[in-house]
Every structure is written in structure tokens, then in C-alpha cells.
Amino acid sequence: MSWEVVIGLEVHCQVNTKTKAFCGCSTAFGSEPNSQTCPVCLGMPGQLPVLNSVAVDKSILTGLAINGKINLESKFDRKNYFYPDLPKGYQITQFTVPIVEGGYIDIPTKDGEKRLGVTRIHMEEDAGKSMHEGLDAVSHIDLNRSGIPLMEIVSEPDMRSADEAIAYLKQLHQVIKFLGVSDADMEKGQFRCDANVSVRHPGDPLGTRTEMKNMNSFRFIKQAIEFEVLRQIEIIEDGGEVRQESRLWDSVKNESRPMRSKEEAHDYRYFPEPDLPPLRVTQAEVDAIRAGMPELPTQLRKRFEVEFGLSAYDADVLTQTQALAIWYEDLVAAHPANPKQCANWLANELLGRLKELGKDIAESPVSAASLAALLDRIADNTISGKIAKDVLDAMMKTGHDVDAIIEEKGLKQVSDTGAIDTMIQAILDANASQVEAYRGGQDRLFGFFVGQVMKASKGKANPAMVNQRLKELLG
């Protein structure tokens, strides 16, 4: 009997505000422990929260981007539990009425687009960090993270495979980065995921789910889900029952283990946060946020395909980040003759070289204008496409512009018929037997002659002219 996998995801995403959710402390990453704290985020007596309105606006923007409904009145609640990195003994969150309800994300699948539901987005605050490592027998607490604004984005249990879950997460991650609402750096814990996983036979009611906690890389999430699916199927097929529990992924052992029951046996005693009145926003404010929304990856991809004639694959590659898409559009603007060629050179040549250097597009030593100039030189036959790749290498290394490099290295393409004829004649003379064979009907040898001529010219001969003259001279 076949198995159906059911997955729902909860993403905790740090909102990239300058200051924390409820106080004026900096949110900068990597500072000296406890250097970015104040009486409010330290939970000192009598201190009160004041909501950061930028975090509200960014949460609304995210809600709009995933087609959610913005609640013009939402509420804050307290989630109570004791832990040393939770200074107040409760987390301020939105339990009963979140700022965003409903929404969806479309992902590409083999069978076309699939729509995955988003249940809600609520605002809350991050906890600090506990550090149990080290030689001394004490734990250390860093409260720099305490009070950093979070959005928790909860999906419907709509995913049917680990791949769909990853596609959803990647899409969400991309949208969030496009919106500029989070840096969403997974290694810094700015985009963290819990996955609820269950299995059932198709048509059956939902099976018992387990929650895979706190995973911070797409690879681990995929591994953890796949591990969990197999584990659950094995339990059920052996006649057992899946226990509802939270599990932690061990990325070293490649397996998950149940959290200690103490770690999960919480009654959070949610109740309305009396220190914060209900959060009210007006429709006009929501509309203004909507008006300022940047073009999202899905829209951009479609526009690139239609406007520039790009393949779905190229459009996808060039819309991975907002910076890249803007870079591409700058390139096309500077070299409008051939948007497809622009896409090829950017996606294949420049990005490939940047990847080797470990740099992203924003750090590219070659600007869009410089790359456009290089493409201009191919178009006006100054250099061949092949030589252009060497020129790009040199541009990456030296930062010099294309014409300077062509000049320095003497790479200017040979388009002089006389010079090309001389080179061709020398090759034909040196390869008399192949000339005979070609003329005897072995057409395939034409490529051999082209290759020989290009080699003799060190790639500088104009390939189109070489082709044309060869045809004529071979007769």
C-alpha cells in the first residue's frame, strides 16, 4: 500500500529592523555578548514594551506578498515558560489574533504550479542565546538576541514531499529577501524552520505528527524530513504507533532524537499581553505599504520571459536575488541589442567566475556597463566570443575596461580578408590530404579546417569570415 506524506512548516524569520521589537537596542549581529541590551530586553522590574512600528510594516508587507489578509486589529499575548535566555519568563507573541491570516505560495512542480496555503503570520520577539559549551560547569547567556523582532510564518499541511517542503521554503526565503524584510541568513539563525511531519495512506485521516525542531539549512531540513518519513512508515508497518513528540535533528549523526519530555511538556498559559493595547492599522496604511512593494520573483520571472525572451531556466537563475535581477536589467539597458546574449553572459560566464571567487553579484569587479561594453565588442566584430571569455577573465583580474585589455593583449579580431586568406591558404597547403578528402565528399572535415585556422590565428580571426572564405577557397 502506498504512503502519503503530509508536511506543514513553521518558519521563524528575524525582521531586519535597526532596533529591537520592544526597545531601542541595536539588532546588529555578532557583537560582544550582552552589549546590546537595556532594562527592557533584560526583563528588569517595571520595564514596559513599546512596539517597533517598522517591524509591523515589514510584517504587513510580507503578508501582502504571500497574498494574506491583513488584520486591521491584531493582538499580543504572553507565552509563559521559564528559561534563562527568556528574561521576562514569557515571550510576547500573537496567539489569538495575528497580524496576517491566510495566504499562499505557488511552487513549480513536475505537474505544473502547486498552491501551498499559509495559515498565518504573527509577530513575536526572539529569545536570547544559551551557551552550554566550554570548560567551566556553567552556562552562559547572551541576551543580544533577546527582543529581536520575529515573524512566525505558519503553513497549512499542504506539502506532500520533502522536495515540496524545500521548494516552499526556498520560495518563501526568496520572497522575504526580495522584500528586504529580513536578511534571512540561515547560518545566523535569521531564518529557522520547524517541520510537522506525518504519514498516512491516501484518503485516510491525518496521521499522528511529530515536530522536527529548529533546523537551519535546506539540506538538513530535507534530510530530517526524509529520515522522519521513513522512521514513521517503519513504525507503522511494524504494527507500532507514532508518538506525538518534538524531535531534534542531529546533523552529525544524520538522525533525529526525541526531545526530553521536560523540554516539551509545556502549558504556555497564553493570555492577552496587558502591557500592549491591541495593534491597530488603517486600510490606508496597508494600501501605502502595498504601493511600495517591490516586484516579486514570480512576477519578475514572467516579465523576463515575455519581455526579454528568456527561457524559464534563465529567468529563474536571474531572479534568484533582487540584486541580480537589477544587475541584469542594467546590463540589458546598456546592451539592448541582445537580451538573451546578456542573460547567457551573466548567468554562465560572470556568475560562474564570481562563484569561483566566492563573491556575489554586488561584489563583482566587473560592472554591468563593462560587461555590456564587452558584448558590444563581440557585436561589432572587434573580438570573437571565445576571445571575449579571455578578456572577461582579464577584466575580473585587473578591473581594466574591455578596450584597454584588447589593446594591451593585441586581441583585436582579424577581419581583413587578405590576412584571413593567407592563413587559410597556409592551412590548406599543410593539409593537402584532408583537402582532397573534403573535396571527395567528406563534408565533416570543414570543422577541422575552421579549427586549424582559428588555432593559427590564436583565436583572433573573425570566425564568420573564416567560415565564409573557407567555403569559397575550398570551392
Next chain:
Amino acid sequence: MPFSSLSEIKTRLDAGQTTAVDVAKLYLDRIQAFNENLNAFVHIDPEHVLAQAQASDLYRAKHTPRPLEGLPIAIKDIFCTQDGPTRCCSKILDGFEAPYDAHVITLLKEAGAVLVGKTNMDEFAMGSSNETSAFGSVQNPWNTDCIPGGSSGGSAAAVAAALTPAALGTDTGGSIRQPASLTGLVGLKPTYGRVSRRGIIAFASSLDQAGPMTRTVKDTAMITSVLSSHDSGDSTSVVDAPDFNWLKACENRDMKGLRIGKPKEYFIDGMHDEVRARIEESLKICTSLGAEIVDISLPHTEYAVAAYYVIASSEASTNLSRYDAVRFGHRCENPEDLEDMYARSRDEGFGAEVKRRILTGAFALSSGYYDAYYLKAQQVRTLISQDFKTAFEKVDIIATPTSPIPAFKSGEKTDDPLTMYLSDIFTIAANLAGLPGLSQPCGFADNLPVGLQWIAPAWQEDKILSAASAYEEATDWHTKSPAGFGGNL
């Protein structure tokens, strides 16, 4: 001078008949002489008090005096102050020194007041007799065998015995008005949202409100006009709260045509006969001043105490979670592990009443009980607010006894929390509805002060000040002072 009102002292200061330093010395001497007996103050730093007074005299020499220039005001130990310890009279805050002033402390300092130390209180403001303090109980100056009321019992005793002409208290369910009543003072709980809560150690966030305890209505107006201001650091502090000239409101003493509501639910079996008699007499005086007494009903009053103890305890149970021995305050010796540190530190640090409320609150919020307790209590709260709204369609202001009984003997109710909770039966509803309430002295029962409570619609403290000033002008209860403290000469 010791039993002078704040405004009398101000007049003498403004006339150059005395100095802030002389005033401060007078009260410091009285604290020295009488505090040991009363236990009203838990922290006094005479040098710091004198330094503030000197600074005030210097300021006065060069500038126009500020509203509270040179006037001594004592501070309940619930207000965080940068100077000296802030312990909320709990062992759990052993060694805690706040690196900040509560917003209202800043306002008092900016108004030129001289802060004269921290007063005793029930631990975390949980109590009605000041007997739950980690620093011992407080004696009522009118009869030192009796409690002064609570939770602002230290502030009440300090003003009643003229160890300070005024004090700041907080009121969550009557903690300003009930002790004011039991010690013969004026005490005001302003409308919820009028006075910033920032830097005041939270008991029940949706109910807590700070206010003054003074000898006269005008003194209360003087202080509250300074406290009443929006604080962007407290999200429940109301922007553009309706304001008025507080001192002018005290001068408007015309009761003609004032419709005073007399709720039948506040005149109940079991209340002290003499208390009832004093209130009836007071209302007669109001009638003679031209007011009209209207019988009204606040039908959900009987549920107020129950709803209050669920809501206040629920909020307290989480407000007090931050006392976890991790960052500040009391930590047990040699904890075995985290669990042990939490459990023992909190067990050692909190007193019995605080533990009782944390447990009650945690229970009321717990899964499976939330709807039956917390949610139900909130529904009752809405009904109580509605009762007042309906009543205020018919009357301008409501008058009731502040407490059903005068001060009781120390130790009399400590073993019976439920009876103790009934001490606040007449004050709690104003907190639940967020309304302003004031208690003023209106006579004696068993030789102990009785308080008359005024309740007005939200933001209409001016009505209270006018009515209370008219009553005060027609009577002399506010001039009485307890024997044995060198006053009443």
C-alpha cells in the same frame, strides 16, 4: 508645621518663611523619632534627602520655583529609583538597585520635589494590611495595635503621623484608597492610563495605577497634576488624555445640582454600623450643600472581588516570572541545577501571600481552566464597566464607603486570606473599570478614621476634586491628627 498640608508648606516656602532644607530636616527628625515604632519607612538616606533640599533651595534662589519646589514626598518601595535599593518589600529583590527612575519619579524630580525615602508596603503590593512585607508590618498611627491598611501602608502611616507631608502609592485593587481611608488621609487612584506605569514594579498590569496620598484634596491635586502626562515609554499611557486645571478644579466647590449616586450594593450587611452612619451623615452634608442623592444599582458588584482575584493573580503570576535568580535579586545557595535554582530561589524569595497569588494565577491561566476562570473574569469585568456606564447616565459621580470596616487589629486576618480579600470589596470595581477613585476622611468609627470614596467617569477627576473639596470645606475631618506624634497642638 509637621501636620501642615503640602500647600501650606509651599506657601511658607514661597514666602521665604522657611527653606527646603529646614523642611527636610524637620521631617527627617520626625522619621528618626517615630519610624522605629511605626516601621513606615524601609529605606532612608538623610544625606541624600538634604542634598536634594539644598539643590532645591539653590534652584529657588535663581529661578521661578517649580510646582513642587522643595516639598518632601515619600515613595512606596514599588517605584524604581536610581538612588538606593528598590525591593518591593520582597526578599526576592535582595540587593537589587534599579539603574533607572520610574517615569513618575522623574516627573516629581523635575517638579522640584524632595524624595524622602522608600516606604513599607505589602510584598509586591499583595495585601490589604501591610502584613505581607518582608520588612515587617506597619503600625497605624491612630492605634498602633491596628494595621494601617495596604498595600501602601507605609506611605499611609508616614503621612498620617506626619513623617512626611505626602507620599506616593500605587493602587491595583484599592491599595491607595483603603489605607488612606484607614489612616484618615486623602488618596487618589487616577483613571487607568493617566499616569505612566514605567518603572513601577508590576503587580497586575491592567489594573495598576500610581497616585498620591496626602492630607488634603488640594495636595492630591498638586501632585496628580504633575503625574498626569503621556509617557511614550508606556503603551498603556493614553495620548491626549483629557486634562484640566487640577488646582482650579479644587476651587470649584459648588455642589448645587450635583447628582450623587448612592449604590445599594455598597451598603451591605456585615459592614461596620458606624462606617455606614458616617457615610450617611456625609451624604446629608452633601445634600445640605445642594447635591441630590440618587439611589442607584451596580448589579454586578458582588462578582467584583472574585473577578479581581482571578485577573490580578493571573497577570501577577506572569509578571513575577522575571524573578528567576538569573540576572538579579535573591539566588539560593549552591543550586544543584537550573530547576533547583529556580525552585529554591523563588521559594526562599517570595512570601506566602505572593506564592498563593502566583499559584492561583497560574492555575487560572492553565490549559483547560482558562475559559472557566480568566475568560469568565474578563467577562465580569466588562459587565462591571457596563454597570458604571449605565449609572453615569443618571448621576455625575458616585459616593460609597471606601472600606466596610475601619482598621483592624494586626494579625487578626492574616490566617484568613478570604476575609482579608473582602477589605477591598468597595475599591476593586473602580480598578476593574479603570475609573478614578478618591478616598477622603469623613469621621471616625471606634476612634479610627473612616473614608468616603468618590468614583467618577474615566478622565473626570475634576468632578471628584470639586466634590471632595466642597465636602472638605464643609467639614474638619482632614485637620484631625493622631495623638502621640507631637502634633494636634
